[in-house]
Amino acid sequence: MQVVFIGGGNMATALISGLLREGVTAGHIQVVEHNEQAQQRLRSEFGVRVVAQLESAMLAVDVIVLAVKPQQLPEVAAALAPMLTSQVVVSIAAGIRIANLSALLGNYPIIVRAMPNTPAMVGAGVTALFAASAVNAHQRLQAGVILEAAGSVVWLTEETLMDAVTAVSGSGPAYVFMFMEAMQQAGMELGLTADVARQLTLETFAGAAKLAANSSEDLAQLRARVTSKGGTTEQAILTMQTHAVPEAIVAAVHAAAQRSKTLGEA
Ligand SMILES: NC(=O)C1=CN([C@@H]2O[C@H](COP(=O)(O)OP(=O)(O)OC[C@H]3O[C@@H](n4cnc5c(N)ncnc54)[C@H](OP(=O)(O)O)[C@@H]3O)[C@@H](O)[C@H]2O)C=CC1
């Protein structure tokens, strides 16, 4: 399978490293990236062909991945539209709906929308996908292969759910990192070195996620198992509740979903 990425930033880098890890050879991947530093990095890190401008000759491929920021998509789509034949266009842009992208691409119909996340960089991403009705089974498979190289995938039956996915798993790693930053800071305030506080924090997150993944209990039950009556956790949970931490997280996810919706309406 031949793939062209348009935009070679954070997410393209994550997806390309996944494809190479899965055995796709560098010769099957090309990138269009206008930032010179990013071009150099992609060439030296992956050995892929990187060009500054889209060339029609490079589009004799199966899949074109649009990995630019949502605001950059109209310009990219205008350049791409006259060059499309029957490639699958996979867009990872937050908020941009298939109907809008199709219109930007001159009513091109073969589009898959995807929402990956940055743990894709280490093969631990999760991606939700939604295919336009014109995408056939083989083309779905091709789009799926690219995202599966970066972790697990979930196919959605309704495109509107992409706003929720973006808010939960697309942006989610940032919420987790913020929680981890705060835990590390507190550990250091309590006398741990930065390294030890970081290790304890990271392994606690990884361990808790693994435990939850291997348990049939719901998350509230798992939390109750840590919270001994009259013990230390109880004090921490009470403090978080007093500071409305759960409500703040729920509000944050809703704000992200609203932003995704707004980006789609622009
Ligand atoms: N980061 C994340 O966690 C996630 C991001 N996404 C989506 O992925 C997309 C990419 O995000 P991310 O990788 O973080 O963004 P980046 O800004 O890191 O990457 C985009 C790259 O594309 C380049 N670029 C912009 N316009 C063009 C063009 N016309 N031709 C060639 N290259 C171009 C940019 O250069 P320059 O910076 O100079 O403009 C930049 O290097 C976004 O749409 C985002 O919504 C989806 C899921 C998760």
Ligand SMILES: O=C(O)[C@@H]1CCC=N1
């Ligand atoms: O913040 C953003 O808009 C992108 C989409 C999901 C994660 N990063």
